[in-house]
Each structure stands twice: as C-alpha cells, then as structure tokens.
Amino acid sequence: MKRIRFAVVVLVFLLSGFCAVSVSPAADSIDKSILKLDITVIADEAKKADDAGKYAAAGKLYFKAAEYYELKSKDKKSSQWKESEKYLDKAIDSLRKSVKSGKAEYETHFYLVRALIYRIRHYGGIFDLYQIITKGREATKEVEALKKIK
Numbered sequence: 001m002k003r004i005r006f007a008v009v010v011l012v013f014l015l016s017g018f019c020a021v022s023v024s025p026a027a028d029s030i031d032k033s034i035l036k037l038d039i040t041v042i043a044d045e046a047k048k049a050d051d052a053g054k055y056a057a058a059g060k061l062y063f064k065a066a067e068y069y070e071l072k073s074k075d076k077k078s079s080q081w082k083e084s085e086k087y088l089d090k091a092i093d094s095l096r097k098s099v100k101s102g103k104a105e106y107e108t109h110f111y112l113v114r115a116l117i118y119r120i121r122h123y124g125g126i127f128d129l130y131q132i133i134t135k136g137r138e139a140t141k142e143v144e145a146l147k148k149i150k
Helices: 002-019 025-034 039-051 055-072 079-100 106-122 126-149
Strands: none
Touching: 039 055, 039 079, 055 079, 055 106, 079 106, 106 126
C-alpha cells in the first residue's frame, strides 16, 4: 500500500511540473528558439545512434524530437502530437534497451522516467487506463533505481 501511495505522489509531483504554465517573456523566447531546431538532423542522428547500439544517446535524441513536436502542437489532436507520440515510443524503447544492458547511468534512468511520464500524458482516457498504470509502475521503478544510484 505504501508503494502505491509513493507512486501516486511521485506521478502527481512530476505531472504538476509539466502542467505549469509559463508567463515570463524569457520562457516564451526559449520556446520559440526550441521550435527552430533542425528536427531532421536530430531524428537522423537518433537513428544512427540506435543502429550503432548507442541506445542511451538514441533515446535522449528521440526524446528531444518528441519534445519538439509536443511544443509545436497546438492541441492533442494535431499531427505534431502524433509525431511526438511516435518519437516517445522510440525513446522509451531505446532507453529500455540501455537500462537492460546494465550499463545505464543516472541520466539514462532519468530520461526514461521523463519519457514514460510524457507518454502517460498522451493517453486519452479510461480505455487507456491499463497503459497508464503500467507506464506509471515502470516510472516508479525507475525512480527507485535513481534513488539507489545517488
């Protein structure tokens, strides 16, 4: 029971940070500069890293691509939102491979937690409840791994 409460607290904490709305002019200029990234280069480099077996690097780059499309989307039904989901799935797969290899560092676990939380945000409702719970449990396990590392 304590683990479930802990998992819920961690998820609420992480999600609250993602839901915060920024109103500062500096944050707006940062968002605009992020949207100027060359996404084709990021996606190509992620694929190269994945093909070379550098799963941690590939996962981080796929995650950056997912963030790019999520920032660019105006609502959850846009094509950019779907692209973000595609890259999140790729990021999660690559980061999981890195963690399973046993060579994962702190940063890899951290990115996996972030990718899982972002993916949870993309689910639509009650029909996705199983996926939400599954990804939430995995994120909780990764948070526990982070605690052990530090």
